[in-house]
Amino acid sequence: MNKKTYLTTPIYYANASPHIGTAYTTIAGDVWQRFQLQHKKESFFLTGTDEHGLKIEKKAQDLKMKPQELVDKISAEFQYLWKKLEIANTHFIRTSDIKHQKIVQAVLDDFFQKGIIYKGKYEGLYCVGCEQFKNPSDLIEGKCPDHNIKPELVQEESYLLKMSEKQSELINKIKTDQLKIRPLKYKKEILSFLENQVLEDIAISRPQVKWGIPLPFDSQHTTYVWLDAFLSYLTGFGWKGPQDKKRGKEISSHFFHLIGKDILRVHATIWPIILMHLNLELPQKIFVHGHILSRGKKMSKSLGNVISLEEMLEKFNVEATRYLLLSAGSFGEDVDVTLERITEKYNADLANGLGNLVSRVISLNKNLKVSIPEKKELGNFQLFLEKKLRFDKALEEIWKIIEESNVYIEKNRPWELMKSNQKKYKKVMSILTSNLFLIADLIQPFMPQTALEIEKSLKNNQATILFPRIIK
RNA sequence: CGCGGGGUGGAGCAGUCUGGCAGCUCGGGUGGCUCAUAACCACCAGGUCGUGGGUUCAAAUCCCACCCCCGCAACCA
Numbered sequence: 001m002n003k004k005t006y007l008t009t010p011i012y013y014a015n016a017s018p019h020i021g022t023a024y025t026t027i028a029g030d031v032w033q034r035f036q037l038q039h040k041k042e043s044f045f046l047t048g049t050d051e052h053g054l055k056i057e058k059k060a061q062d063l064k065m066k067p068q069e070l071v072d073k074i075s076a077e078f079q080y081l082w083k084k085l086e087i088a089n090t091h092f093i094r095t096s097d098i099k100h101q102k103i104v105q106a107v108l109d110d111f112f113q114k115g116i117i118y119k120g121k122y123e124g125l126y127c128v129g130c131e132q133f134k135n136p137s138d139l140i141e142g143k144c145p146d147h148n149i150k151p152e153l154v155q156e157e158s159y160l161l162k163m164s165e166k167q168s169e170l171i172n173k174i175k176t177d178q179l180k181i182r183p184l185k186y187k188k189e190i191l192s193f194l195e196n197q198v199l200e201d202i203a204i205s206r207p208q209v210k211w212g213i214p215l216p217f218d219s220q221h222t223t224y225v226w227l228d229a230f231l232s233y234l235t236g237f238g239w240k241g242p243q244d245k246k247r248g249k250e251i252s253s254h255f256f257h258l259i260g261k262d263i264l265r266v267h268a269t270i271w272p273i274i275l276m277h278l279n280l281e282l283p284q285k286i287f288v289h290g291h292i293l294s295r296g297k298k299m300s301k302s303l304g305n306v307i308s309l310e311e312m313l314e315k316f317n318v319e320a321t322r323y324l325l326l327s328a329g330s331f332g333e334d335v336d337v338t339l340e341r342i343t344e345k346y347n348a349d350l351a352n353g354l355g356n357l358v359s360r361v362i363s364l365n366k367n368l369k370v371s372i373p374e375k376k377e378l379g380n381f382q383l384f385l386e387k388k389l390r391f392d393k394a395l396e397e398i399w400k401i402i403e404e405s406n407v408y409i410e411k412n413r414p415w416e417l418m419k420s421n422q423k424k425y426k427k428v429m430s431i432l433t434s435n436l437f438l439i440a441d442l443i444q445p446f447m448p449q450t451a452l453e454i455e456k457s458l459k460n461n462q463a464t465i466l467f468p469r470i471i472k
Numbered sequence: 473c474g475c476g477g478g479g480u481g482g483a484g485c486a487g488u489c490u491g492g493c494a495g496c497u498c499g500g501g502u503g504g505c506u507c508a509u510a511a512c513c514a515c516c517a518g519g520u521c522g523u524g525g526g527u528u529c530a531a532a533u534c535c536c537a538c539c540c541c542c543g544c545a546a547c548c549a
Contacts, residue, residue: 010549021549050547184489189476189544196475202546225547260549269546290477291549296542329485334477334543341484344498352511360508393486396496406512415507469509 004042005284007033007256010263011048011093011232014074015056018081020299020309020325021260021292027322028289028331028391029258030087034445035385037088046236047082048093049075050229052222057211067211071096081309085318086448093236095228104223104231105216106241107278111161112217116277119218122158122203157207159221163199166273171195173282174268180285181268182389183332186261190268199269202226230271233257234280248280255283264288287389290334292325307339315343319447320350320467326391326446343470350467353402354439358454361405361432362463364414368426370458373434375441385445398442405435433458 009029012022026047036043051071060070075094082089093100111117171194173179174187181187205221206212212222237251252275259267264286272282291298294305312321324342327349329335378397385394409432417425436458444451450466457464 013548019549023549025549053547185477192475193545200546229547258549262544262548265544266547289549291543293542298543298548333485336484338484341498347509348498351509356509356511358508360512362508364507366507396486399497407514409507410505410513413505413507418507463508465509467509469511 004254005036005044005256006237006251006254007036007043007045007258008233008236009047009258010260011050011095011229011236012078013053013055014049014051014071014078015059017074017077018309020307020312022078023081023085023309023321024292024325025258025260025289026082026087026089027085027325028389030085030089031322031326031391031445032258032386032389033090034088034448038444044090044237045088046091046093046233047087047089048091048232048236049078049095050225050232051075051094051096052212052228053225054206054209054211057209060211068096084313085322091236093232095232097235100232100235101213103235103239103241104213104228107227107231108213108223109216110242111277112159112215114277116162117159117204118162120158120160120201120203121155122160123153123155158203159205159215159218160201161204161226161270161274162277163201163269163273166276167194167199169276170269170272173272179268179272179282181264182285182287186264186288190264193265194269199273202270226266226270227274230274233271242278245279248278252283253281255285257283257286259286259288261288261290287332289331289389292328293334293336294338296336305338307337307342311339312342315339315470316346317467319450320346323350323395323446327395329392331389331391346467347469349399351469353399354443354450355465355467357402357405358436358457358466359463360409361429361436362457362461364409364418365429365433365461366418368429368461370433370461371430373437376438378442381442391446395446398439401435401439401442405432408432 007029009022009025012018029045029047033043033045049071056071057067060067063070065073071094079092082092095101108117170179171191174181174191174194181190204224204226205215205218206224207221209222209224212224213228215221215223233255234248234251239247239251242248257267267286275282293299294307297305299306309321312324316324324345327345328337328342381394381397384390384397408428412424412428414425414428414432417428436454440451440454440458443454453464453466
């Protein structure tokens, strides 16, 4: 299983800078990817930016920029920050890439010819003040929050994508795990949604939005997010278009999508149906994670509970940030985070735990040579990390070794053996250094730099402070 | 009767699918150690597992009812 993987994060909407949530998904993907590579498995890892649509058009207008300039800037921010966070993605897709746009148009043509896309009407609540359609969930007491007026029910011409004809096939694939949705509660949730209503055909074009990919068969319309963004999962891995069946099947059958719970529904309905219409395979797995909350609530500026990436990176280093995000709670559930708790965890796990053990062992190891032990595999560790995506539990397995090592030191008192029993002292130290090599190896997908530093200090027999203790 | 999740020592959580002594981390207390980043180790205190009922030799776990909190309700990670 998992001989080959095309791993994806969602593509992030390029109307604002990266935040802690996007980093969370991307770091998780990166850890998984690094584990695959470390174990000599073939895996490709895609992330990117979603760069079209009305919101970007408007924001660019406000900033007196061209939309392309805005998305260039924001996409560059994402790429810069991912690099800083040591994200080792193999591809980065931007939906404003000309190649991508051409392929989307080819798909649009293909679907239109086959009647999968047809001309119809989109009906929605239109706010005259905003000059755009509103989502019912954006409204407060039925009114537009920006203009305090009730939007009108308006119809406009739009192209629609057929959905319901594929519905029962989709239900079946999800039920039988041919399309695996994990954790199980999300599979349950989506099945309950799919079994309780007939999917409506969805609008895939808008006549009034200029910043988008024009429909090849009707230049008055640009394509709406669905086909544009979802197809990036294929184009990002080098798919050439509807004729490129071979590559399409190769990629789609090995898809592993990592997403947040907010976009589960569209990933488990619209996206697989697009793939079916293309006669491609369905993804192997969609793994859904929860959100990062702060004091039990969504982070929001008005609540003042936002923890920014910049803040974390400044207070801790990059590697600690990666560790702290992924160890904050069960991946899959919502995770509650506050700066105080995260700092406590930093001190406990990284400074007093891992960091202290490293300097402790190395300074005990005085003049002894170290030999590099053979690699060991830990069954639970691999299960948690690779299959269950329980990064928190995988890390706990590593921390058990740290704890055992501390107990072992306490029991054997190598600082005394050093003087009284050289032979035993050497043996004890060799076990301890082996443990550290093992820890470095296991920790490598999470904190690649730290892993290297541990190995380096061991080989040079030079103690370092990996994670300075933070005093409030 | 829209859908789903949650309620477990002071805090944050795991455990629930597959019933079997209530566990982890942090915080608090006592003692120990002195190799280490005022770090580390041992022990202790602290829980009617939201409420009520049911099934069972046995329920945090399964079933029923109720209370409270939180998401989602077709593009916010």
